[in-house]
Amino acid sequence: MYTPVIEDEAEELEAMGSFNHGYVQARLIVGLDKLGSYTPVTELSLDVSTVDLGQFDLRTKEEIKPDICLYPKRGLSRPRDILKMTEMPLLAVEILSPRQGTYEILEKFRLYFELGVQSCWLVEPAINTVTVYSSITEWKTFTTGNVVDDTLGISLSINEIFS
DSSP: OOOOOOHHHHHHHHHOOOHHHHHHHHHHHHHHHHTSSEEEEESOOBOOTTSOGGGSOOSOSSOBOOSEEEEESOOOOOSSOOSSBSSOOSEEEEEOOTTOOHHHHHHHHHHHHHHTOOEEEEEEGGGTEEEEEEETTEEEEESSSEEEETTTTEEEEHHHHHO
16 A cells, blocks of 8 residues: 655655765764864754845755864863854765755755855765865866865865775
8 A cells, every 4th residue: 555755754764864874974074083173063053044045945944954064173062052053164065865866955055155164065975976066166076086175175085985
């Protein structure tokens, strides 16, 4: 018997991680942390209240959470935690999951750049590629060697990410 998937269930399925997504996310966190000058953070809500979200084709209009945010080196926020960051990261990383489309990610990148994020990476585990966006209209794709982010002066080995 066919049971239709209602919209909330479909969004929940899409939000579910996968082994490859989690694996690559962990490898990126370790690699970015090793650079020493930055603090990588996962699943951090960014404050989007300064932007008219009506101009973006996004599923949610309430918050945006990159898979990885990269900030200048810092420690824990004490004594109070930060639930929604008003300071934008230097870098927002999105890892394409099996149920996501590129269009959705590019809409997020448009928003990230509008918010003041300096660089965005689209990571595709299925084909071992990282595309570094310095703006929504300028990008470089890396499949071998090092991922080079000229905007932030970052270089990270493709093998370190996908092996």
